[in-house]
Amino acid sequence: MTENHHTPEPADTPDFTESTDPPAAGDSAAGADQPADTAHSADDAQPAETGQPADAVQSDDAGQSDDAVDAVIERILAAEGSRRSGPLDTQARELQQEHTGFTEDDEQLDLFERRSLRRVEGLSTELEDITEVEYRQLRLERVVLAGLWMAGPVEEAEHSLRELSALAETAGSTVLEGFIQKRSLPDPGTYFGSGKAEQIRHAVAELGADTVIVDSELAPSQRRALEDIVKVKVIDRTGLILDIFAQHAKSREGKAQVELAQMEYMLPRLRGWGGSLSRQAGGQVGAAGGGIGSRGPGETQIELDRRRIHKRMAKLRRDIAAMKPAREAKRANRRRHAVPSVAIAGYTNAGKSSLLNRLTDAGVLVENALFATLDPTVRRASTPDGIGYTLSDTVGFVRQLPTQLVEAFRSTLEEVAESDLILHVVDASHPEPEAQIRAVREVLTEVEAHLVDEIIVLNKADMAEDHVIERIRRREPHTVLVSARTGEGIDELRQLISSSIPRPNVAMELLVPYADGDVVSRLHGEDAEILSSQYLAEGTRLSVRVRPELAAEIEKYRVAVPADESATRGDVAVSDASAQRDEERR
Numbered sequence: 202m203t204e205n206h207h208t209p210e211p212a213d214t215p216d217f218t219e220s221t222d223p224p225a226a227g228d229s230a231a232g233a234d235q236p237a238d239t240a241h242s243a244d245d246a247q248p249a250e251t252g253q254p255a256d257a258v259q260s261d262d263a264g265q266s267d268d269a270v271d272a273v274i275e276r277i278l279a280a281e282g283s284r285r286s287g288p289l290d291t292q293a294r295e296l297q298q299e300h301t302g303f304t305e306d307d308e309q310l311d312l313f314e315r316r317s318l319r320r321v322e323g324l325s326t327e328l329e330d331i332t333e334v335e336y337r338q339l340r341l342e343r344v345v346l347a348g349l350w351m352a353g354p355v356e357e358a359e360h361s362l363r364e365l366s367a368l369a370e371t372a373g374s375t376v377l378e379g380f381i382q383k384r385s386l387p388d389p390g391t392y393f394g395s396g397k398a399e400q401i402r403h404a405v406a407e408l409g410a411d412t413v414i415v416d417s418e419l420a421p422s423q424r425r426a427l428e429d430i431v432k433v434k435v436i437d438r439t440g441l442i443l444d445i446f447a448q449h450a451k452s453r454e455g456k457a458q459v460e461l462a463q464m465e466y467m468l469p470r471l472r473g474w475g476g477s478l479s480r481q482a483g484g485q486v487g488a489a490g491g492g493i494g495s496r497g498p499g500e501t502q503i504e505l506d507r508r509r510i511h512k513r514m515a516k517l518r519r520d521i522a523a524m525k526p527a528r529e530a531k532r533a534n535r536r537r538h539a540v541p542s543v544a545i546a547g548y549t550n551a552g553k554s555s556l557l558n559r560l561t562d563a564g565v566l567v568e569n570a571l572f573a574t575l576d577p578t579v580r581r582a583s584t585p586d587g588i589g590y591t592l593s594d595t596v597g598f599v600r601q602l603p604t605q606l607v608e609a610f611r612s613t614l615e616e617v618a619e620s621d622l623i624l625h626v627v628d629a630s631h632p633e634p635e636a637q638i639r640a641v642r643e644v645l646t647e648v649e650a651h652l653v654d655e656i657i658v659l660n661k662a663d664m665a666e667d668h669v670i671e672r673i674r675r676r677e678p679h680t681v682l683v684s685a686r687t688g689e690g691i692d693e694l695r696q697l698i699s700s701s702i703p704r705p706n707v708a709m710e711l712l713v714p715y716a717d718g719d720v721v722s723r724l725h726g727e728d729a730e731i732l733s734s735q736y737l738a739e740g741t742r743l744s745v746r747v748r749p750e751l752a753a754e755i756e757k758y759r760v761a762v763p764a765d766e767s768a769t770r771g772d773v774a775v776s777d778a779s780a781q782r783d784e785e786r787r
């Protein structure tokens with residue numbers, strides 16, 4: 202936020218009670234590092250007790266090497282850990298209890314029963330280099346959720362928190378509790394305001410949580426200030442979603458895209474680390490007098506980290522750009538053959554992959570988990586009357602999809618923008634499908650896919666309530682009700698796709714000699730529509746509609762349309778009009 206430099210600040214005054222001044226709360230995380238009082242400087246001297254990391258740092262000289270950097274991170278993390286569990290913490294907590302004993306509880310809604318969900322440890326957030334430092338922290342295990350309810354009905358805030366809970370579980374954590382706080386605007390310093398932050402701190406201590414996840418994107422300074430109060434790591438919705446993506450990305454491109462997004466997210470947050478580095482150093486000098494403090498990391502380190510991150514990001518961008526041509530070549534190929542493309546888009550967990558499996562035999566992973574699909578899958582499908590098209594499954598969207606992700610996935614999402622038709626899958630059994638539709642459209646607009654024809658596919662008909670379906674149908678003219686699970690409505694959807702994709706539009710009358718039978722079988726293939734066929738002595742007489750490319754190839758079989766026939770049919774005229782429409786769409 203502010204442009205302060207992070208030189209060591211050993212004598213930083215704790216700025217604790219009710220401070221909402223953003224620069225103070227944010228930039229002097231050191232002050233908040235020792236919230237209760239100066240007693241905490243002794244607490245800060247504890248890290249040495251935790252052993253190796255401090256030694257590790259000492260052993261590597263003013264190091265610019267990766268090892269040195271890693272060691273520093275280790276030290277910070279160790280210090281954070283010890284601060285959390287240090288004996289003085291308890292003391293501070295008791296003080297806090299007195300302090301917050303009288304805070305207004307009425308607005309704070311206890312959302313979830315305390316509950317124990319699956320616990321998955323050892324997430325894939327192990328780091329290889331400093332550039333992922335933020336993510337080393339994301340070993341989410343026992344988490345407390347917290348969100349603000351700023352406007353609208355409380356149910357909306359609750360749904361958002363429930364979704365956050367599902368996201369947290371997807372990331373492998375055990376959700377212990379969720380809080381919503383009513384507040385018209387976020388507190389610039391601590392997001393919740395320090396009184397509420399204290400309450401969260403109590404819950405964290407009581408439940409033995411190791412992470413607080415905030416249902417929004419926090420400013421770097423807010424995150425730090427909050428962390429200093431609640432005494433455990435704090436991550437925001439964006440960080441959580443990025444973590445899930447990092448766990449799920451499989452393809453080389455997907456991985457590169459996620460990594461790029463993570464770095465974009467991290468870059469402005471590096472200052473925090475720089476800050477703690479400096480302050481750590483300061484604390485050490487004052488308290489333990491060790492050699493660590495005298496090394497004075499800080500600006501140099503931040504600059505070094507930043508340079509490395511920039512370099513890495515540039516490389517990722519190049520890599521992603523280099524992967525694009527392969528995909529573009531495939532797409533160009535499809536376009537050349539005029540194969541219509543249909544994209545499945547929608548909110549995460551709406552049933553996109555299930556629908557793809559229903560419409561083709563894709564066998565794509567279906568999971569009751571958020572962001573099960575990250576890598577786009579393209580499959581061939583055909584309409585009931587045999588017109589071929591491609592059907593692609595895409596990454597699911599979510600409320601507040603991190604902009605860093607939209608950016609990083611732009612090249613993938615552009616394919617949706619270039620498709621002929623979007624099947625916008627909606628989970629009609631969800632309590633708030635309209636909010637999901639809105640969230641999806643926001644992302645579609647961001648990638649300029651909002652101009653593509655869209656069918657709202659109301660999925661999970663087997664579980665949906667009639668009045669919800671009716672409500673959506675009143676607003677959305679172009680809907681179809683299906684259940685990817687039971688197959689209900691799928692035939693109707695196939696028909697709808699069939700009439701919505703660009704059809705072969707050149708009408709031709711052909712006479713194909715029997716010797717050229719392969720031409721006839723080709724016409725029976727997926728890119729032509731056969732209106733009639735007749736076996737004559739000279740060969741097969743066909744009345745067809747084909748795509749322009751094929752029309753050029755089979756021109757030589759074309760025969761004149763008898764006058765009486767052409768008067769009654771009007772194919773050519775119609776096809777010209779539709780050809781023109783198709784041209785315009787491209």
Ligand SMILES: Nc1nc2c(ncn2[C@@H]2O[C@H](COP(=O)(O)OP(=O)(O)OP(=O)(O)O)[C@@H](O)[C@H]2O)c(=O)[nH]1
Nearest residue numbers: 550551552553554555568569572573574597685686
């Ligand atoms: N009851 C019911 N459940 C469904 C239906 N379609 C999908 N599901 C379930 O919904 C969950 C999510 O399905 P997916 O197909 O993985 O959803 P997705 O949209 O691809 O999700 P992501 O890839 O994670 O964004 C799974 O548990 C499916 O079994 C349906 O028609 N009815």
Ligand SMILES: [Mg+2]
Nearest residue numbers: 553554573574
């Ligand atoms: Mg999926």
